[in-house]
Amino acid sequence: MSYLTIAMGKGRTAKQAMNFLEQSGIKFPDFHEKSRKLVFIDSTERVKLIFVKAVDVPTYVENGAADIGIVGKDTIMEDPADVYEMLDLGIGKCKLAVAGFPDKQFTNSAPLTVASKYPAIAKEYFERNGIRTKTIKLNGSVELAPLIGMSDVIVDIVETGTTLKENGLVVLQDIADVSARLIVNKASFATKTNQIQQFILDLRAVLE
Ligand code: PRP
Numbered sequence: 001m002s003y004l005t006i007a008m009g010k011g012r013t014a015k016q017a018m019n020f021l022e023q024s025g026i027k028f029p030d031f032h033e034k035s036r037k038l039v040f041i042d043s044t045e046r047v048k049l050i051f052v053k054a055v056d057v058p059t060y061v062e063n064g065a066a067d068i069g070i071v072g073k074d075t076i077m078e079d080p081a082d083v084y085e086m087l088d089l090g091i092g093k094c095k096l097a098v099a100g101f102p103d104k105q106f107t108n109s110a111p112l113t114v115a116s117k118y119p120a121i122a123k124e125y126f127e128r129n130g131i132r133t134k135t136i137k138l139n140g141s142v143e144l145a146p147l148i149g150m151s152d153v154i155v156d157i158v159e160t161g162t163t164l165k166e167n168g169l170v171v172l173q174d175i176a177d178v179s180a181r182l183i184v185n186k187a188s189f190a191t192k193t194n195q196i197q198q199f200i201l202d203l204r205a206v207l208e
Contacts, residue, residue: 004047004195007066009054009075013092013180017070020091021049024202046195058083058183067188067196073178074157078118084189086200087182090207096121096175099164100146100153104172108132113152115145122155125175143167 008017015033026047028040040049052060057071058081069083074096076085096118106112111132116122119135126133136151143163145151157178158164158171182203189196 002192003041003045004068004192004199005066006047006049007052007057007060007069007071008049009057009071010051011054013070013072014051016091017089017180020089020203020206021047023206024199026202047199055079061183061185064185064187067185067192068199069183070180071183073176073181074118074121076181076183077176078120081183083183083185085181086184087203087207089180089182089203092178092180094157094159094178096155096178097158097171098125098153098155098173098175099143099158099169099171101168102170104153106131113150114155115142115151115153116155117142117157118155121175125155143169 008014018028018031027043028049029043030037031040038051041047042049050060050066054071055075057069058076058079060066061069061083062081070089072092108131111134112126113136114122114126114133115136115138117138117140119137122135123133136145138145142154142156145154146169147167153172154169155175161171164170182200184196
């Protein structure tokens with residue numbers, strides 16, 4: 001039997017995702033949190049885990065380099081891939097929100113400047129709400145943008161709210177709830193149906 005290859009982001013939900021896999025009976029003896037290794041084989045030699053940059057997980061799955069991916073709904077929303085989204089794993093819970101200074105008013109007199117790691121989500125959200133925007137793409141430390149006057153607001157992930165609070169910002173509007181999802185390559189689902197269905201059943205058992 002060939003391996004099921006799972007792509008997972010190296011970010012903050014990796015530890016929760018590894019615990020989740022372990023509870024479903026898939027263990028990676030060589031894995032430890034500080035490891036720099038990128039490929040792990042499980043103890044039954046059925047699953048190969050590859051660690052990739054979180055935003056690239058859908059790309060690996062869409063192109064068949066991985067059969068399965070574990071990735072945040074935020075990444076899926078920002079850049080939808082041609083894959084099956086099969087399961088909400090209920091881990092990595094946070095939300096996408098518009099944030100800024102507490103007194104920020106939204107008027108349409110001039111375009112609202114929005115800094116974000118999620119320009120597509122930001123554009124779609126404000127368009128839907130009839131607000132003209134100019135979007136500035138950033139790759140991190142997004143909360144800095146309003147502080148230095150580069151943007152009026154940000155669209156970003158809020159988990160504990162600590163980063164906003166420590167920078168004097170607040171959530172102005174909620175956009176969407178986010179959690180980690182299981183995505184599956186379409187061709188793999190056709191050719192490795194039993195393996196993938198069993199894998200999903202084992203994960204569902206943990207969820208229940
Ligand atoms: C994310 C996000 C926020 C922060 C929210 O950034 O972009 O900045 O976490 O988390 P909190 O509500 O628990 O404070 P990340 O830590 O990934 O770093 P980055 O700024 O380099 O993207």
